[in-house]
Amino acid sequence: MKKLINDPKNVVQESVAGFASAHADIVTVSSDPLFIVRADAPVQGVVGIVSGGGSGHEPLHGGFVGYGMLGAAVPGPVFTSPTPDPIVAATKAVDGGAGVLHIVKNYTGDVLNFETAADLAAADGIEVRTVVTDDDVAVQDSLYTAGRRGVGGTVLVEKIAGAAAERGDSLDEVAAIAERVNANVRTMGVALTPCVVPHAGEPSFTLGDDEIEIGIGIHGEPGRERIPLEPADAIVERLLEPILSDLPFSSGDSVLLFVNGMGGTPLVELYIMYRHAVEVLASRGITVVRNLVGNYITALEMQGASISVLKLDDETTELWDAPVQTAALRWGR
């Protein structure tokens, strides 16, 4: 394992410290319990949005804390959900009297720890609503599994819900927008290489020299099937097929296309995928009116990518375009 780290035990704490120091204009960091919060929190009358989960998916979620997006992010250990304590602390830190929305990726650990935290915060008189994201179409039979995972779509939920909060929507309204985005986005990922969790020190799984894993989540956990390497265009089609048929998307839809790198794949490849994804969507009469291309929800240094397609309406389009000022996503200010 070769990584630019010191003691594996200190990876998250040291990285968050660097993040805090680099973005002191945008965020403040509490180190015990560990959470990242908007420098201007709590914003009176604005719904606070808290997300979090295991670390190793950077810039998610810390990179999305700031004006127009998250109020706070709670980073757990690498690939491990944070405990309730820092979630409760973050929830209190962003509560400006309008209540707090928890955006939680559907992984058992995240769901259980946020559930406990929400109970504790509610016991302290804070109004908390929870939206669980589950956009991963790789999980086929959610009845016989822990359910679909929250992956790439989470970034879009956080941006759009954040804009709704910033414009002054109520907690119910912000939660409803978040639910709507989650209901209209589908994601599917592919891995070319595994990733190495620092404290484990060994690859999370192994892939042959010519193998790729279709349907991975964001922890290097294996996915739907393992197939021989294919050209990028074929992979794009393989990822889009279950996405498009699941919602289903239909001719005439306007969508946001999000091609996300898993951390170790260079931009040059993401744009190759983006190009063909636009072509495939166009051939189905679906128009890409907004996009996001880059490494936004990652699995450490894993090579791979995910494609998310979000069906937009006028309101969600406007909220996507609204100003945002975070470490990882910034426009309009």
Added chain:
Amino acid sequence: MKKLINDPKNVVQESVAGFASAHADIVTVSSDPLFIVRADAPVQGVVGIVSGGGSGHEPLHGGFVGYGMLGAAVPGPVFTSPTPDPIVAATKAVDGGAGVLHIVKNYTGDVLNFETAADLAAADGIEVRTVVTDDDVAVQDSLYTAGRRGVGGTVLVEKIAGAAAERGDSLDEVAAIAERVNANVRTMGVALTPCVVPHAGEPSFTLGDDEIEIGIGIHGEPGRERIPLEPADAIVERLLEPILSDLPFSSGDSVLLFVNGMGGTPLVELYIMYRHAVEVLASRGITVVRNLVGNYITALEMQGASISVLKLDDETTELWDAPVQTAALRWGR
């Protein structure tokens, strides 16, 4: 070699096509000859800035085309300088009557091809000035080599010169600012893994399981020395030492600290490096007043990073802060 590509021959063309389609609000792409240009080019009375070089360093340079930064970028084949033809065409496309600045990284191929292009453009009546960046302190004895390479500092030169052009500086003034930034920035890089050029299909070099390469350039070309893997803090110190002693930087300086990922290193590690770099600088009385952390000048999927330190003055600080609206760097608009 596992990559999300189709035919290796089409990597650059397909990727640029995807880039053009994703960022049509910011750039226009000419496909033959291939170059990326500001959607609003030429801007009358504003010095056009053209940069370029081999592909594989994305987002450099195409990701920096737009308001407040580059007028055009000319992507060559992967790791291979573009030929003069597209450079000439890009030069013409950005010429708004105020002349054109070429920002060229000091690699023999880039220098020779831009030199030829500048001659040809001048023959067509366009005033062209060239600034060659050479911030790489890894090259120790520039008398007996092709000279120091242009690496991370190039991003900072492009941002700051772009802001000077946007505010209406003359060609001489923009060139002078670019020279000043280049003269005040030093960079040093490290590689943990090699990268694979698509048409070569094999790693550009090999590194043992516990080896790292200090002083690499941005093509996976080997650097100063190969040493056993060390903790991140020790590596940061090893990179900073030659940077700080070279200019030299001194107590009381205000600097921009740029921690750049080579493409395959996750953000979590870059912030760990950033954290310690700030500490080391502080211990020498040097204050980090601006920063940039992320993958901005890369070597395909190489794992590694570079640290650049730029001594700032009031004017360069103001130009750094000026609005910029490109695919990869955006603030203030």
Added chain:
Amino acid sequence: MTLGTDWAIAWIRRSADVVAEHRVELITLDREIGDGDHGENLDRGFSAVVAKLDTLPEGSTPADVFKLVATTLISTVGGASGPLFGTAYLKAAGAVAGREDLDSASLVDLLTAARDGVVLRGKAAVGDKTMIDAWTPAVDSAARAAEGGQDEKSVLEAAAQAAETGARDTEPLVAHKGRASYLGERAVGHRDPGAQSSSLILRAAVEVAG
């Protein structure tokens, strides 16, 4: 011979040791069908618990011990196993509240409440390839042993043996809960890490029982 606070504390200390010893094994199991952190998670949690045991006031009951374990695990482990084990100890504490010495029947109450706590939070059934596949046989076996009039150590032995068998028997299963559920058929042939850690912890209970 009933089991009191000393046993409860010894059980927890022994659990911490066992988890530390098996840290890499649990990480490896979790890497195969999960995300490779289970050993790390539990090791972090039980280390934190051990550091807090000395803060227990004189005269604490077994329930006090288990409550301390519960809150510490909940606030230090994270992941799926943090809330699950945390709830197990919390419910166990509730089941034996006020009792100073636990007899065979109390031990069955304790184990049953712990298992029910995990089910309450995680909603897993037997056969879902989770820690429940260790806990439910353990509870059943312990209950049979207690009904049969066996002593405390034998009850715990019955639980530990059943948990070990249950953990082993997760190997041929397809998972329906937790991360392994995403693997479908590919989880077959791998033991569930949470079932394995549960069996280790139940074995620790016997080892320190007089």
Added chain:
Amino acid sequence: MTLGTDWAIAWIRRSADVVAEHRVELITLDREIGDGDHGENLDRGFSAVVAKLDTLPEGSTPADVFKLVATTLISTVGGASGPLFGTAYLKAAGAVAGREDLDSASLVDLLTAARDGVVLRGKAAVGDKTMIDAWTPAVDSAARAAEGGQDEKSVLEAAAQAAETGARDTEPLVAHKGRASYLGERAVGHRDPGAQSSSLILRAAVEVAG
């Protein structure tokens, strides 16, 4: 027997074939001490040249051929070798401008001008571990052969042999120009890719000479 336009065209075609055949070898050499694209660069350039040869008008001179090669390489190769080889052919064309048939002395002029063109652009000296280490011995050997009254093919043979030796002799050198210069001592033991491709191209000139 002098060499005319047919030879010039045949030389270029043969060069294209040879570069294609040795593409991987040149990439490998460049990967060892450069950036692994030299074979790809030249293959792309010479393929483009071959595609353009048919556009040469009837009655073209060798200089016309070389000028076409020069502009095509400059506009298709990129990298360091594009401008360098491009300038070489451009200067070669200038040196034999107007001549329809090249005798031994003309060939020496051609090679000398080509080499001088590379030096003009790249400023490398003998011993810097670049293509100059193939070209300069080739020029010197060709000049000696021509002075000694040898025929055209023998002059080219002398140039090719000297270039091959020159390319081989780059192996023990430390580089002072091009990417390999960043390697310091670590370039020792590796042959310079541009010197190697130069020797292949000069060998092609002999092979198609009568």
